[in-house]
Amino acid sequence: MLITEADIEKLATLARLEITEEERRALTPQIASIIAYVEQLNELDTSEVEPAIGGLTPEGERTPTMRDDEVRPSLGQKVALEEAPDPALGYFRVPKVL
Amino acid sequence: MSYLDCDLEELRQKIVSREVSAREIVARALDAAEKLNETLNAFLAIDRRGAEARAAELDQSLGKLPATGPLFGIPIAIKDNICVRGLQTSCGSRILGDYHPPYDATAIERLRAAGAVIIGKTNCDEFAMGSSNENSAYGPVRNPWDIERVPGGSSGGSAAAVAARIVPIALGSDTGGSVRQPAALCGIIGLKPTYGRISRYGLVAFGSSLDQIGIFGLRARDVAKVLSVIAGRDPHDATTADVAVPDYAAQLVPDAKGVRLGVPRALFGEGLDPEVRRAVEGAIEAYRDLGAEIVEVELPHAKYSIACYYIIATAEASSNLARYDGVRYGFRAEEADELIEMYRRTRDQGFGAEVKRRIMLGTFVLSSGYYEAYYRKAQQVRTLIREDFHRAFARCDAIITPTSPTPAFLLGEKTDDPLKMYLSDVYTCIVNLAGIPGISVPCGLSSSGLPIGMQLVSRHWDESTLLRLAHAYELAHPLTARPPVAANW
Numbered sequence: 001m002l003i004t005e006a007d008i009e010k011l012a013t014l015a016r017l018e019i020t021e022e023e024r025r026a027l028t029p030q031i032a033s034i035i036a037y038v039e040q041l042n043e044l045d046t047s048e049v050e051p052a053i054g055g056l057t058p059e060g061e062r063t064p065t066m067r068d069d070e071v072r073p074s075l076g077q078k079v080a081l082e083e084a085p086d087p088a089l090g091y092f093r094v095p096k097v098l
Numbered sequence: 099m100s101y102l103d104c105d106l107e108e109l110r111q112k113i114v115s116r117e118v119s120a121r122e123i124v125a126r127a128l129d130a131a132e133k134l135n136e137t138l139n140a141f142l143a144i145d146r147r148g149a150e151a152r153a154a155e156l157d158q159s160l161g162k163l164p165a166t167g168p169l170f171g172i173p174i175a176i177k178d179n180i181c182v183r184g185l186q187t188s189c190g191s192r193i194l195g196d197y198h199p200p201y202d203a204t205a206i207e208r209l210r211a212a213g214a215v216i217i218g219k220t221n222c223d224e225f226a227m228g229s230s231n232e233n234s235a236y237g238p239v240r241n242p243w244d245i246e247r248v249p250g251g252s253s254g255g256s257a258a259a260v261a262a263r264i265v266p267i268a269l270g271s272d273t274g275g276s277v278r279q280p281a282a283l284c285g286i287i288g289l290k291p292t293y294g295r296i297s298r299y300g301l302v303a304f305g306s307s308l309d310q311i312g313i314f315g316l317r318a319r320d321v322a323k324v325l326s327v328i329a330g331r332d333p334h335d336a337t338t339a340d341v342a343v344p345d346y347a348a349q350l351v352p353d354a355k356g357v358r359l360g361v362p363r364a365l366f367g368e369g370l371d372p373e374v375r376r377a378v379e380g381a382i383e384a385y386r387d388l389g390a391e392i393v394e395v396e397l398p399h400a401k402y403s404i405a406c407y408y409i410i411a412t413a414e415a416s417s418n419l420a421r422y423d424g425v426r427y428g429f430r431a432e433e434a435d436e437l438i439e440m441y442r443r444t445r446d447q448g449f450g451a452e453v454k455r456r457i458m459l460g461t462f463v464l465s466s467g468y469y470e471a472y473y474r475k476a477q478q479v480r481t482l483i484r485e486d487f488h489r490a491f492a493r494c495d496a497i498i499t500p501t502s503p504t505p506a507f508l509l510g511e512k513t514d515d516p517l518k519m520y521l522s523d524v525y526t527c528i529v530n531l532a533g534i535p536g537i538s539v540p541c542g543l544s545s546s547g548l549p550i551g552m553q554l555v556s557r558h559w560d561e562s563t564l565l566r567l568a569h570a571y572e573l574a575h576p577l578t579a580r581p582p583v584a585a586n587w
Contacts, residue, residue, distance in 0.1 A: 008458070015416060015461040016423070017454055018442035030516055031458060037517055038405040038463075041475050044482070051477030052484060055307030055533050057558045060294040060339040067333065079200045083427035092425050097437045 001039075003032040100586045101126070102263050106172055106320045107347070109266070110213075113171035116160065120171030124153035124215050127173035130264040130585030131218055137583055138240050140249075140258040142178050143186050144218040149173070152215050167213030168327055174209060175259045175268040178219040179226055180311065181300035182206050185216070189302050190224045190234035190252075193448030194428045203300020204335065205269065205311050205328040212327045217265060220255030224450045225419065226271055226304045228252045229279060229522040232513055233452040240509075241284060242581035243548055247506040250280030253312070257284040260314045262584045267324055268314045273305045274407055275501075275526025277312030278538035282501035282551025285540045285577055287568060289313045289321050292558050293533035294339040296325075297332035305414040306337075308407075308530040318539075318568035322346035325561060341559050349562050350569045355389035357563065360494030362397045365525065371504040377542040377550040378500045381571065385498070388570050395490040395497060399482045403528035404520055406483065409463050409476035410531070415453075416460025422448060455516060480531050487532045487555075496556045496563050499525045501538040505548035529555050537564040540577040549577070 005028050012019045019027065081087040086094070101109055101123060112118050131144050156171050176182055179189040181199035183206075188194045202210070209216070223233040231239040231254030239254040241247040242262040249258040253270025257280035260268050270277040272290035281288025290312040301311055311328070315321040329343045361382060366375055386392055424430030424444035431443035449457070463472035490497060503524055512519045529536040535558075538551040556563045580586075 007462075011458045011461050011465070014465065015457045016420075016438070016441045016445055017449070017457065018446040019454070023451075023454075027455065027458065030455060031462070033517055034408065034459060034520075035462070038409050038472065038476075041402055041405050041409075041479050044399075044402065044479060046475060046478035046482070049478040049481050051474055052480040053477060054337075055293045055530075056337060057292060057294055057339060057533050059341050059559065060337060063294075063331065063338070063340040065336040075200055080426075082200065083197055085424060085428070085430035094425055095434055095436050095440045 001035065003028060003035060102266055102316065102587065105317055106169065106266060106323050109172060110168070110170050114160065114166050120153040120156040120215065121150065123171055124149050124173050124217065126587035127217050127265050130587055131259070134262055134264060134583060134585060137245060138242060138258050138262060139237050140220055140239050140255040140262070140264070141175070141218045142188060142221050142236055142255070145185055145216065148184060149215050149217045156213060156215070167211060168323060169209065170213035172214050172267065173217045173265050174214045175218055175220050175256055175265045176206065176216055177222050177253050177256050177270045179222060179271055179302040180206065180269055182216055182219065185219055187219070187302065189226070190222045190236060191448065191450070191453070192235045192429055193422045193444070197428050199300070201300065204297035204332045206300060208328045220253070220259055220268060222255055223252035224453050225302070225415070226252040226273055226276055227415070227452050227456055229275070229519050230507070230512065231255070232509065233450055235450055238509055241506045242583040243285060244506065245583060247508055247548070248283065250283035250502070250506065252276040254280050256314050257281055257286060257288065260284070260286050260316060261581055263587070264585055266316055267320055270312050270314060271301055272310050272312040272530065273308045274411060274530050275523045277314065278526050278536055278553055279502050279522065281314055281538040283506040283549065285549030285581065287315050287318055287321050288538045289325065289561070289564065290529065290536050291325065291329065291561055292535045294337050295329050295535070295559070295561070297335040297338050299332055299334035303418040305411040306418060307414060308411060318565050318572060319347050319350060322350060322565045344562060346562060346565050350566055352570050352573050353389045354385050354567055354570050357390045357496060357567065358393050358494040359385050359390040360393050360395035360490055360497040362395050362400065362497060362499060364396065365400055365499050369503050369521070369524065370500060373544045374500045374504060374550050378498065378552045381541040381552045382498060384571060384575055385567070388574060393494050395494055397486045397490060399479065399486050400528055402479050403483060403531060404524055406476045406479040407523065407527035407531055408459070408520055409472050410480065412456045412460035413464050413473050414460070416457045416464065419453065419457055452516065483528060483531050487534060491557050496554050496567060499553050501525055501551035501553040505544045505550055525553055534558055535561045535564055537568055539568045539571055541571070541575070543579060
């Protein structure tokens with residue numbers, strides 16, 4: 001399919017990326033050529049094929065992963081905030097939302 | 099005679115018997131790391147203080163504890179996308195920059211418990227996205243065999259650190275070849291185990307259905323030893339499987355008798371460097387001499403693997419990297435008045451070009467109207483690829499291919515064309531799609547003196563066969579040449 005600079009701008013918005021005009025001009029043909037390349041999958045008839053979801057092996061599928069729902073120690077507020085760029089009063093502070 | 103001519107068990111014995119102290123061994127690795135880093139840029143952080151303290155603690159514990167761990171006193175390097183408490187985990191990205199995780203990855207916890215000493219964090223392509231290590235925000239790693247060439251990627255720093263004999267062992271991560279390809283380009287062993295073999299808890303996520311922690315080493319026996327330590331079910335990672343972990347090193351035998359080795363001839367054609375082809379064909383003959391039965395196999399959907407891989411990997415990456423938003427950890431752009439603007443500026447300034455490209459591609463293949471045509475289609479092709487291997491493994495026990503279509507390329511050679519770079523993964527990414535284990539083993543040098551690697555892959559959970567084949571080959575055909583940039587402690 002045809003990829004335009006407007007498509008790239010829309011993707012950047014969806015992906016919460018800000019791109020410069022220069023980046024947009026560079027990305028448009030690059031993304032277009034990669035998409036053209038991956039479209040070779042359309043040569044294959046997959047109408048009868050189940051999609052492989054996740055990467056689990058059959059043994060991985062069979063491994064029980066449920067546990068009892070019980071209280072366990074966690075990082076705690078102090079440690080969890082230590083790497084935050086702008087912590088305040090025990091919270092993550094962000095610029096205004098609206 | 100250098101200590102690195104010993105395997106890990108011999109080195110451990112020397113430390114445990116007090117022939118040499120853990121402190122001295124660790125100091126030698128630290129000295130080598132510091133000295134060679136100016137040339138190689140393999141380390142993003144070297145933890146002299148922490149490593150020396152830990153080594154001293156181990157020396158003092160001798161004789162007091164009932165047992166010493168299987169990696170007692172062994173210095174090790176860790177790719178900078180695996181969490182080590184107290185050290186940075188930048189993932190080669192500005193967006194995580196000075197991030198210090200508050201916990202250890204499960205693999206790290208197990209290494210520490212076994213007595214290993216972490217000497218530092220290694221450089222890598224940003225978020226493990228790349229095949230040359232040129233996508234690191236902290237500059238490329240250089241190949242110890244030729245510093246004008248790439249070490250491969252994305253775990254280029256770990257591969258270079260082992261190849262340059264700074265450490266005998268290092269961890270990396272492998273989503274589409276990021277352990278095996280740099281191992282090949284640097285002339286060492288690189289193992290990507292079965293999906294679910296090693297816990298991914300504490301490995302920064304890129305493509306969650308493809309990622310595995312992998313092991314670099316100078317010899318198969320060492321890699322086997324480390325795999326036994328870090329493999330196995332972990333309640334912190336629901337995708338680890340409840341499958342027994344053998345003592346891999348104890349299973350090694352020096353031949354290939356009774357092994358049926360599959361050769362997918364169709365993959366030895368277009369795009370393959372003639373010297374690489376000759377080297378791998380030589381290895382096939384060597385395996386015949388070692389007692390293997392050589393059989394022809396087909397992987398009819400292999401030619402679709404890069405297309406399939408780059409849809410699935412970018413889709414998963416775009417979701418996984420949504421968490422870097424400047425709120426809870428890492429970098430935040432300063433000059434933003436409202437939230438969405440803050441997100442966008444943070445991600446614009448924090449991510450490099452390749453990461454942005456993959457986030458955009460992943461966003462595209464998952465977006466409304468295209469999901470069915472691209473992402474679901476790729477998942478269906480992934481099923482076909484898995485079935486190819488299932489059929490092939492009915493006829494053979496392992497499959498041999500080159501690891502990389504060429505030896506190490508020049509820095510800058512492929513940076514202008516992302517698609518050309520992606521084609522470096524032609525032999526490796528199919529293995530992650532199938533979830534099977536793969537190993538790269540050195541199988542010679544090119545006429546210009548660059549290492550060449552062969553890749554062996556086997557059935558789910560059968561790392562034993564890979565390690566055995568690697569061991570048998572390296573005993574019969576050891577790579578005796580050393581890279582020009584190397585320590586020798």
